[in-house]
Amino acid sequence: MVFLKVDGIRKTFVGEHKEEITAISDLSFHCEEGEFLCIVGPTGCGKTTLLRLIAGLDKPSAGTISIDNRIIEGLNNDATLVFQQYSLFPWRNVINNIGFSLEMKHISRKNRYKEAQYYINLVGLKGFEKAYPYELSGGMQQRVAIARALAYNPKLLLLDEPFGALDERTRHRLQEELLALWQDQKKTVVFVTHNIDEALFLASRILVMRDRPGNIIEAITVNIPRPRDRRSKKFLDLHIGIREILERILTTNRK
Amino acid sequence: MISARLERQQMNLNWRSGIKLTNTIVLALIIPIIIVVIWEFFAVRLDNPALLPKVEAVIDRLAHPFTDLLNTGSYLRHIVISASRVILGFILAMLIGIPLGLLVGRYVLVHRLFSPIIEILRPLCPIAWIPFALVIFKTYTVAEIFGVRYTTSIFGHIQLGMLFVIFYGGFFPVFLNTVHGVKSVKNILIESALLLGADKNQLFRKVIVPSALPAILTGLRIGLGVSWMVIIAAEMLPGSDAGIGYLIMFSYELAEMDILIAGMMLIGAVGAMLSYVVKLIADQTSFWQAKER
Ligand SMILES: Nc1ncnc2c1ncn2[C@@H]1O[C@H](COP(=O)(O)OP(=O)(O)OP(=O)(O)O)[C@@H](O)[C@H]1O
Numbered sequence A: 001m002v003f004l005k006v007d008g009i010r011k012t013f014v015g016e017h018k019e020e021i022t023a024i025s026d027l028s029f030h031c032e033e034g035e036f037l038c039i040v041g042p043t044g045c046g047k048t049t050l051l052r053l054i055a056g057l058d059k060p061s062a063g064t065i066s067i068d069n070r071i072i073e074g075l076n077n078d079a080t081l082v083f084q085q086y087s088l089f090p091w092r093n094v095i096n097n098i099g100f101s102l103e104m105k106h107i108s109r110k111n112r113y114k115e116a117q118y119y120i121n122l123v124g125l126k127g128f129e130k131a132y133p134y135e136l137s138g139g140m141q142q143r144v145a146i147a148r149a150l151a152y153n154p155k156l157l158l159l160d161e162p163f164g165a166l167d168e169r170t171r172h173r174l175q176e177e178l179l180a181l182w183q184d185q186k187k188t189v190v191f192v193t194h195n196i197d198e199a200l201f202l203a204s205r206i207l208v209m210r211d212r213p214g215n216i217i218e219a220i221t222v223n224i225p226r227p228r229d230r231r232s233k234k235f236l237d238l239h240i241g242i243r244e245i246l247e248r249i250l251t252t253n254r255k
Numbered sequence B: 001m002i003s004a005r006l007e008r009q010q011m012n013l014n015w016r017s018g019i020k021l022t023n024t025i026v027l028a029l030i031i032p033i034i035i036v037v038i039w040e041f042f043a044v045r046l047d048n049p050a051l052l053p054k055v056e057a058v059i060d061r062l063a064h065p066f067t068d069l070l071n072t073g074s075y076l077r078h079i080v081i082s083a084s085r086v087i088l089g090f091i092l093a094m095l096i097g098i099p100l101g102l103l104v105g106r107y108v109l110v111h112r113l114f115s116p117i118i119e120i121l122r123p124l125c126p127i128a129w130i131p132f133a134l135v136i137f138k139t140y141t142v143a144e145i146f147g148v149r150y151t152t153s154i155f156g157h158i159q160l161g162m163l164f165v166i167f168y169g170g171f172f173p174v175f176l177n178t179v180h181g182v183k184s185v186k187n188i189l190i191e192s193a194l195l196l197g198a199d200k201n202q203l204f205r206k207v208i209v210p211s212a213l214p215a216i217l218t219g220l221r222i223g224l225g226v227s228w229m230v231i232i233a234a235e236m237l238p239g240s241d242a243g244i245g246y247l248i249m250f251s252y253e254l255a256e257m258d259i260l261i262a263g264m265m266l267i268g269a270v271g272a273m274l275s276y277v278v279k280l281i282a283d284q285t286s287f288w289q290a291k292e293r
């Protein structure tokens, strides 16, 4: 069943000199319920713009986005977004950051803490409940942000290069944690990255975007059984295939 | 070997930080000591207490804060009266400045409504309002307004005109810093909150206010400082009957320089104390901002 449907969207911004910037043009795709969709593409191709449109933070200049056949207007209540930049509430400690959405639903403090604690354990931050964001490393902050998004229990989880600033080892560990969560919670995930290896490790399907203007030029279903071996032939072949697509985008566009 | 070296380094460090602390204290004391020495030198040379009293005379005044001065009451009484005026007037400034600042910072329409009048009034010194306030409010006090006509309570000394100028002095720093605090709330935090299910009301209470709180407290500290300066000036003008500003003006008229100087020192001390109290509260609530990377 189609869960998320993006239909012919365009997004234009007005630039500093009043010129029109087309970030995304005539972009469409479907996403099944429970899919782990990865979006890769060169910098500036409109990945963040696309996620913001799906989240309902911005309005498409043309086209529609629907969830379960309902066109979203205004904020998308079925989705939450983990931003590319750090976005924790700096005056709240870990447990109160993670429990934020529960507090908004007026859930009692006791139940809130119980539930938040579950997600704290899930992302491996036991013992840091009372820590403030400034006391955490970048990777820990990103894990809190993911836990905070999960505690909201959205049908659709949008992640914008959440591991972009991390070293390879931490990145790999968090990828495994995220996969386990996804398998456990049966959520639909749209995950933006410009790291091909990351996309191949996580995705059930990869959408490759081009820039100027942003659009999807290729959809690749990843049929490698999990847990995926990064050195397997299939993995490496797909890696090379996607790399070639991206290189082609860059060379054709820069001529 | 290594541990011995570490220990030596540690000792070295302790020794150095000890030196540093002593240094700080010594450095802080040098200028005041020089001033006191020069003061005493001239006081002895001049030998005219009406012009420059000796250091001992002033210290003696400070050592007796409960003793009546010139039949007007003690230092303590005057300070309590001045402080009550400031606190009451400043509470008014907070009660109006903070909510108005929150609204102006958040809603463009409210901003457009208030910002022209505020830009016009802001450069007008609060002291300039005193004659006007005297005419409008006469010498009515808070006690009289609440129907307690003959009273010896503190409220009998809190004139509406004074409240008004304190309010006026304290309002702008509180208001402007609140507006600034609200406008600097990071957009990503607002969007995060909305995407986590916060409604308009919750967004205000759970994100905008806590995020703006450090700026609001800075406004309170500055505003309280301004209010304290304004009250001293207001008390020195006609129509005033008590307060530490009144006392130093009265001691000027009677050429009681030791009372005057000790009074000035107390004004400085109380001002510093008020600022320190707000700073303590601010440090408690804004710890996250100072440490944010
Ligand atoms: N608010 C805006 N105003 C003007 N232009 C914008 C705005 N937001 C995005 N753009 C433009 O739209 C294009 C796509 O931006 P976007 O942030 O979506 O890229 P991205 O794919 O997320 O890049 P990156 O991988 O670097 O994060 C860029 O050319 C950018 O300059």
Ligand SMILES: [Mg+2]
Binding pocket: A047, A048, A049, A084, A160
């Ligand atoms: Mg981006």
